[in-house]
Amino acid sequence: MAAPVIILIEPQLGENIGTCARAMLNCGLTELRLVNPRDGWPSDKARSASSGADSVIDGVKLFDSTEAAIADCDLVYATGARLRHLNLPIDTGEDAAVRVCAAARPAILFGPERTGLHNDDVAKCSRFMTIPLNPEFSSLNIAQAVLLISYLWYRQNGMPEVDQSHRMAKTRPATQGEIEGLMEHLTDELDKANFFTSISKRPSMLLNLRAMFARMEPTEQDVLTLRGIVKTLVLGRRSEKRS
Amino acid sequence: MAAPVIILIEPQLGENIGTCARAMLNCGLTELRLVNPRDGWPSDKARSASSGADSVIDGVKLFDSTEAAIADCDLVYATGARLRHLNLPIDTGEDAAVRVCAAARPAILFGPERTGLHNDDVAKCSRFMTIPLNPEFSSLNIAQAVLLISYLWYRQNGMPEVDQSHRMAKTRPATQGEIEGLMEHLTDELDKANFFTSISKRPSMLLNLRAMFARMEPTEQDVLTLRGIVKTLVLGRRSEKRS
Numbered sequence: 001m002a003a004p005v006i007i008l009i010e011p012q013l014g015e016n017i018g019t020c021a022r023a024m025l026n027c028g029l030t031e032l033r034l035v036n037p038r039d040g041w042p043s044d045k046a047r048s049a050s051s052g053a054d055s056v057i058d059g060v061k062l063f064d065s066t067e068a069a070i071a072d073c074d075l076v077y078a079t080g081a082r083l084r085h086l087n088l089p090i091d092t093g094e095d096a097a098v099r100v101c102a103a104a105r106p107a108i109l110f111g112p113e114r115t116g117l118h119n120d121d122v123a124k125c126s127r128f129m130t131i132p133l134n135p136e137f138s139s140l141n142i143a144q145a146v147l148l149i150s151y152l153w154y155r156q157n158g159m160p161e162v163d164q165s166h167r168m169a170k171t172r173p174a175t176q177g178e179i180e181g182l183m184e185h186l187t188d189e190l191d192k193a194n195f196f197t198s199i200s201k202r203p204s205m206l207l208n209l210r211a212m213f214a215r216m217e218p219t220e221q222d223v224l225t226l227r228g229i230v231k232t233l234v235l236g237r238r239s240e241k242r243s
Numbered sequence: 244m245a246a247p248v249i250i251l252i253e254p255q256l257g258e259n260i261g262t263c264a265r266a267m268l269n270c271g272l273t274e275l276r277l278v279n280p281r282d283g284w285p286s287d288k289a290r291s292a293s294s295g296a297d298s299v300i301d302g303v304k305l306f307d308s309t310e311a312a313i314a315d316c317d318l319v320y321a322t323g324a325r326l327r328h329l330n331l332p333i334d335t336g337e338d339a340a341v342r343v344c345a346a347a348r349p350a351i352l353f354g355p356e357r358t359g360l361h362n363d364d365v366a367k368c369s370r371f372m373t374i375p376l377n378p379e380f381s382s383l384n385i386a387q388a389v390l391l392i393s394y395l396w397y398r399q400n401g402m403p404e405v406d407q408s409h410r411m412a413k414t415r416p417a418t419q420g421e422i423e424g425l426m427e428h429l430t431d432e433l434d435k436a437n438f439f440t441s442i443s444k445r446p447s448m449l450l451n452l453r454a455m456f457a458r459m460e461p462t463e464q465d466v467l468t469l470r471g472i473v474k475t476l477v478l479g480r481r482s483e484k485r486s
Binding site: 019022023025026027028051052053087089094131133134137138139140141143144147148151154155217219222 | 262265266268269270271294295296330332337374376377380381382383384386387390391394397398460462465
């Protein structure tokens with residue numbers, strides 16, 4: 001599965017090229033092409049704004065026409081807020097991500113910051129991609145557009161799982177036996193302290209307590225802590241009585 | 244279904260508050276709260292960077308503690324690249340969006356630009372949300388993080404369909420009869436011009452042609468244009484012969 005080439009047509013600000021490079025690399029995209037960047041290339045502003053996405057900046061390829069920039073690509077997407085006066089199929093970012101993942105050499109075109117893509121360039125594309133946003137306020141900064149589209153590709157391409165392992169660093173989930181021990185300990189003390197004033201409600205109150213501990217998904221250490229708390233509260237109460 | 248409140252804890256740059264407001268409004272979010280913004284509030288830089296998201300900027304509420312900012316919220320998400328030394332459930336942006344949509348008064352917390360959320364604040368939250376990105380390069384600008392998370396909420400909340408209507412402005416999809424007419428016209432001319440040099444391949448070639456027109460999803464006007472092209476090519480050839 002090939003990653004799409006990101007192509008910026010006549011980008012105006014070096015900073016924007018840099019923030020686009022950063023957004024791309026956030027989502028594992030590395031191939032950036034520029035067609036006639038207004039302020040030339042290379043650009044120190046772009047490198048600085050990329051916040052360390054040097055691999056993308058170093059690999060930038062420069063072209064003097066859109067045709068040349070897309071010549072080796074198969075599926076080429078135009079992007080924009082809306083398609084005007086052209087009959088191209090329009091996909092959401094999600095639908096486009098599916099097609100991009102299936103292509104051998106896909107590319108995604110972004111127009112200049114002020115105007116977006118000109119229709120001359122849109123007409124060179126296979127399809128049009130738009131991200132439906134708040135209809136009252138849909139204008140995205142170019143790096144924001146690159147980020148959303150790159151993210152949708154990344155996600156479609158199978159993003160890594162969230163690593164939950166550190167949650168159990170130095171400990172492990174409590175066993176049901178340990179939770180049962182906590183329940184018995186707590187119930188015993190609650191009974192001694194006449195917590196259950198209504199004996200008929202005792203079973204349902206205990207069930208609710210048990211459900212609370214289940215939702216808590218306590219670790220071994222959590223159970224020890226909770227038993228320590230119960231013990232401390234009981235001893236505190238007893239010493240108060242004694243004093 | 245309530246939209247989440249976005250809460251920025253000790254944001255440093257007014258520009259970033261503005262670009263966060265813009266990203267929120269792009270996705271239909273309007274409630275922005277600030278806890279101790281470093282450079283004070285109101286902020287001209289924030290308003291300018293919001294690119295017209297005045298409704299969000301005007302509605303900003305200021306708080307002097309995280310506790311106060313989240314006091315009226317139920318489901319409160321901490322955000323960050325990773326959770327450290329705390330045992331909170333961790334959700335991807337997509338999973339979190341489902342939970343946020345089900346909550347009555349959800350909030351999402353973002354930390355200061357340089358450090359992200361401090362654990363003191365993470366511990367006040369119900370859950371932790373992270374967006375799994377390129378593990379080698381996962382640091383997002385705060386407005387980029389707000390955009391992705393707002394977008395995932397927006398999407399979960401049922402984003403509007405892409406408007407394809409203008410594609411058929413002033414025309415309509417061709418009927419099957421019109422496409423059939425084009426096929427007959429074209430086939431007739433191809434036969435006359437001895438296009439099908441191998442008679443055995445003629446049926447499959449015609450089927451392929453028909454499939455091409457199907458994929459093209461031509462409009463009424465497209466069919467007229469294509470028939471005009473066929474006619475012109477034929478006439479041109481005949482006049483050439485004549486000359």
